[in-house]
Amino acid sequence: MDASTLAQPVRQPSGDHDAALRFITCGSVDDGKSTLIGRLLVDSKAVLQDQLAGVQRSGETDLALLTDGLTAEREQGITIDVAYRYFATPARKFIIGDAPGHEQYTRNMVTAASSADAAVVLVDATKLAWQDADLKLLPQTHRHSLLAHLLRVPSIVFAINKLDAVQDPALAFRHISAALGRFAQSAGIEPRAVVPVSALKGHNVVEAAPGWCGYAGPSLLQLLETLPVTQAETAEPFSFPVQWVEKFSGSSDTSQGRRVFWGRIATGQVRPGQAVRVMPSGQTATVAQVLDAVRRPRDIGAGHSAGIVLDREVDVSRGDWLLATDAPEAVREVSGTVAWLDDEPLLPGRVYWALHGHRWVKARVRRIGHRLDIQTLAQQQATQLEANAIGQVEITLQEPLATRPFERARLPGSLVLVDTATHRTAGALLVR
Template sequence: MTANSAPLLRFITAGSVDDGKSTLIGRLLYDSKTLLSDQIDKLNRAADNGETPDFASLTDGLAAEREQGITIDVAYRYFATAKRKFIIADTPGHEQYTRNMVTGASTADAAIILVDATRVDFSGETPVLLPQTKRHSAILKLLGCPNIIVAVNKLDLVGYDETKYQAIVAAYRALAEQIELNVSLHFLPISALQGDNIVSASANTPWYQGLPLLPLLESLPVSRHNAAGQPAYFSVQRVARQDGSSSDDFRGYQGRLEAGRLKTGDEVKILPNGQTARIAEIYSPEGKTDNAEAGDVLTITLDTDIDISRGNAIVAAASPVAPEQQFQAALCWFDHTPLNIRRKYLLKHTTQTTAVKISAIDYVWDVHTLSRVQSADDLKLNDIGHVSLKTQQPLNATAYDENPATGAFILIDEATNHTVAAGMIRSRNTADSFEI
């Protein structure tokens, strides 16, 4: 298998502040020999002078990040090995920047959750994980990330103690079970600074028989969502007109095919008005084509003139998607001003924007106790909750679990124009399960 044949893997680092996320990525790039020569020289000079190489500086690009020693924004890095291509998103660990972590995780095929072995509380019968570890795990569940690697970091500072490592693994397994984190879960003992189990197996952990980090990343499957196998869903972003006054008037609908496949002659349905037509022509950036699949950016024409505008959707004639105004959704609240259910917000879903009213806060998730707070009046910064909402105009939405592209939305404060929340439309809310 070559890098060209293996599917691209997008992955993020997550966890609490100072768990070593930026250092891990820097070490991974250094050990896999995918850095520029001047970056390698800088790290080698530090080592020659007896200093500890600053691997975190390879990803902390903002001046404020280097000055404060924390990650603030999402830093994207690209690298490739002989087996696979990767895009890494180094996301912030600080609670204040949780919204940036959500941004990075929204398109990830895998996540590395770092747990600092020196900061886990071992005073009780069960080790206590940090709140951000729990919060980030819950967000990854919401976003449907299919592969999670729990990397227990800084083992060099606890003497590569297998007992402590296994206790942390057991604590995380209990967390995963409690929040129903039903994903492909892997555990790995590492020291990002020293390079243990990053690219090759470490002699310091002979009790660990699994793959090091890089070979594990090279082996992960990419099967986040089978959007191509679903009924066609095309979000109209723009209506293109040409020679509007002539007899050969061109009217094309531009946007991205979010699910399914389209081909010339297919019967389609326009939402929300429900009218039907057939695909007359399909144009991609490379020119005219007869077929398209999920992810393609297209201009399509229909065999009849229909009133279609930005925010409408063109779907397969047999698609079960129907316009709705009332939804239940999970919300990650991003704004310093709490959610106020007495006011309206703007909801942006695919290419459609409409006013929305939060009719009820069903519950808020308590990140410390992993329980639901049923009597919450609002959502505060970085809270995760479940709400009921009603939109002014019908949405052509699916459940997030079915297709993230057509089940996700953001909330916007109409007064400040701030993005105040990210939302995921839920398929159902069962009382007997932990459905965030």
């Protein structure tokens, strides 16, 4: 994949553009993520005058303050937590997540990416040896791109920022695009585009800048307006993590006096008359009624909240799963890719809490397969995984879980590992 190919947007089927596009900005610290979002909001007329007046510093507008709202963020000049902002253009609505770039807050970036339709990975041209055709990218650019790819973010866009601050923007764009192309190819990432931008000056962010840096494609916002939202996993067998069990005091309700199991459908579809299996008890029942969020009876598919009423009373609690009768059997041995987020290293033999849907079980780390070298993408032997490392692990569960490969089913294929002593989120495991 050469730079000229990568620099032009990849046109894909339009998808559902009536739905809001959820996208995050990520990359290394101080690459201009918060400033870029501020520029998008200001130039798309999504910021009121009194809001602009509140982000003045020394008589100049600091666009980053539109998203960096925590006191610690404003004092230190960095993004710590994920800040969400909403805006719309005539073409579509957007939900933006401004993810922190500092390594210490990688867990916050993972949280934001897990529900994103697209990721804009910023690359600061001034931090790189842009005159060198064989330049090296920053480790956090690699890490955030890999995490977005592993988390199945459908669209990844590279935005090369601060090109207005280098002597030869066209040469810098060409060399950095080539480096991104080499990295993307080795990592198996198929980016939608590489776009040159200046978040501070506004070049090619909202309005296109034809010919700037030798780039002839759309602006970043024009590109975002064409990206599809994440498609619901309706083709997979039905799976439903129970979040809340509702009991009734009367028989006049739409449930006819039976309990209603509420949650969001993870995969597949559900309709009355469908046979389901309860996990972990293994009992079977038939769906008597399906209710939407306002209690209207209807068939509901993956990605939507539902209330399910069964034809008979069975033992179902929060954390249980309702599954199609032909769904894969539950397993106790699980292997997959882990993004390790805790300051305490991951060690074989240690026990963690594993959260699957709304179900908690104990999990023991059986072995570490390898650790991924962020720079070379080589698989290295490892006896432990340090903070922000990515690797392959095998775990043994105290109770069987109905997991599926993450590449096919996001929710059934993911586990959150939590430290049993500190209760800190320790890692995100994506099932192979």
